[in-house]
Amino acid sequence: MPPLLALLLGLWGLERGAGGRGSMWRDESVTWQVAHRPLGGIWDLLGQVDAVHGLYYLLMHAVFQVWDGGGPEAGGLWALRLPSVAATALAAAGVAAVAHRLAGERAALCSGVAYAVLPPVQMYAQEGRSYALVAAAVVWATYLLLRERWVAYCAVLLLGCWLHEFAVLALLAHGVTAWRSRGWRWSAAVVAALLLPLAVVSARQAEQQLGWLGRPGWQDWAAYGVVAVAVLLLARGASVPRELVRVAVPLALLPPGLLMAVSLVHPWYVDRYVLYALAGLALLAGTRLAAARGWWPWLLVAALLVPFGWWSAWLRTPESRKDDVLAVAAAVRERARPGDAVLFMPSRRREWLLSSPQLYGTLRDLALARTPAASHSLQGTELATPEIWTRLVDAPRVVALLDPAGQPLDPYPREAVKRQTLASHFDLCSTDEVRGARIALYAQPGRCP
Numbered sequence: 001m002p003p004l005l006a007l008l009l010g011l012w013g014l015e016r017g018a019g020g021r022g023s024m025w026r027d028e029s030v031t032w033q034v035a036h037r038p039l040g041g042i043w044d045l046l047g048q049v050d051a052v053h054g055l056y057y058l059l060m061h062a063v064f065q066v067w068d069g070g071g072p073e074a075g076g077l078w079a080l081r082l083p084s085v086a087a088t089a090l091a092a093a094g095v096a097a098v099a100h101r102l103a104g105e106r107a108a109l110c111s112g113v114a115y116a117v118l119p120p121v122q123m124y125a126q127e128g129r130s131y132a133l134v135a136a137a138v139v140w141a142t143y144l145l146l147r148e149r150w151v152a153y154c155a156v157l158l159l160g161c162w163l164h165e166f167a168v169l170a171l172l173a174h175g176v177t178a179w180r181s182r183g184w185r186w187s188a189a190v191v192a193a194l195l196l197p198l199a200v201v202s203a204r205q206a207e208q209q210l211g212w213l214g215r216p217g218w219q220d221w222a223a224y225g226v227v228a229v230a231v232l233l234l235a236r237g238a239s240v241p242r243e244l245v246r247v248a249v250p251l252a253l254l255p256p257g258l259l260m261a262v263s264l265v266h267p268w269y270v271d272r273y274v275l276y277a278l279a280g281l282a283l284l285a286g287t288r289l290a291a292a293r294g295w296w297p298w299l300l301v302a303a304l305l306v307p308f309g310w311w312s313a314w315l316r317t318p319e320s321r322k323d324d325v326l327a328v329a330a331a332v333r334e335r336a337r338p339g340d341a342v343l344f345m346p347s348r349r350r351e352w353l354l355s356s357p358q359l360y361g362t363l364r365d366l367a368l369a370r371t372p373a374a375s376h377s378l379q380g381t382e383l384a385t386p387e388i389w390t391r392l393v394d395a396p397r398v399v400a401l402l403d404p405a406g407q408p409l410d411p412y413p414r415e416a417v418k419r420q421t422l423a424s425h426f427d428l429c430s431t432d433e434v435r436g437a438r439i440a441l442y443a444q445p446g447r448c449p
Helices: 002-011 026-035 039-046 051-066 078-103 105-117 119-125 131-147 150-163 165-178 182-210 218-234 242-262 271-291 296-315 325-335 347-354 385-393 413-425
Strands: 341-345 368-370 397-402 427-434 437-443
Touching (some): 002 078, 002 105, 026 039, 026 051, 026 078, 026 325, 039 051, 051 078, 051 182, 078 105, 078 119, 078 242, 078 271, 105 119, 105 271, 119 131, 131 150, 131 165, 131 242, 150 165, 150 182, 165 182, 165 242, 165 271, 242 271, 325 347, 325 397, 325 427, 325 437, 341 385, 341 413, 385 413, 397 413
16 A cells, blocks of 8 residues: 555656646756766766766666657657656555564555655655665664664665765664664664775865855754654653663654755755654554554644645755756747757756757757866866857857846856856846746847837
8 A cells, every 4th residue: 555655646746747847946957967878878977977877877778778768859758757657656566565664564554645645755756866766775784783784784775875975874774773783883884895996086076066055054954853752752752662662763854964964064965865763753643653552643633634635746846946958948949049049047957958958959069168078077067268269259149047036156267257248248138037947038139128
């Protein structure tokens, strides 16, 4: 039942579109364009950036070799997201298996369902990124820990860590559960040793990979506090087996807590990096619900279903993501003429068009020096500042893709010269807001349509 429910919830609204058009946000676009590169091109990229997602890109490359759904512009997003849906169903089954071993059949059913209906779990079940797969690996590693199947435990947890290395924080949570076990200590040493090559490479890439992050804000600490209070309240009482508490509480609290603490010095915290911690909350909630007597727990569940239902429905709309690269591409297609120049401000927003190569190929990318594939990068490399200026002043019309109003402006010289030259040498013909982006059309003085 729990894996089937997770599968159905994941399939519901998988395209996440409106009016027959799918939606895809920028991180999924990275998955799409990187996983479509040749294996050698992926390997070259990982030496420069994004090594932390390397195994996931290779997995998706294999998926796309079998079937890619026809491409995002044709609505072919199922191939991109089905691995995450399947992984979420597998994780729900794993939560049920852990609960069954520690608290019985009824707790297994309730815990698996609780995991499947959590809105953040549903969110990443519909996303073409690695986080649902990491959660499945961590949950099943937890089950193997309880079974003391140490070779399998090492293999599954290492798989999760190589899909995203912050899964190693689950190893520390497992250490609280099983620190006396010699088998766990040997397993921890093996996982740490085999993860070390990825850690060394990704540490060199950390600044360009995570440099956009700030320290956790008060909203992050408040959310963590709410979850911590809920976890500790659910863990109280004789209805929850002590062994389950020893498994669930560290899993729920340690990975996000440790990552937030580290982020006070090195800002690395994003909640999706520790999505798997929600398995601990689901174990406690499901076990308490299974042991409940009377009508009031079910009344509380019924009351929660209303906001959870609204939240789940909202997650299946394009508005649930920061931007929509397919909406941006569609808007550019409506406004651009053949031969128009395009300018990305900042350059990393080139990702908005990279998954629409038929459109991108009709536009002159004024600032581009080397393509993403040729430069072994995610968004390509740009020309020197004087060359950008020379190309820009000669362009009759420019379609500029910008962040929404109010976002901080990049201070780099290349970005500054783009803004200054457009302001001094062009007329602004129109500006349109598209989900998470602005599209501004510029033309030489007197040549606006």
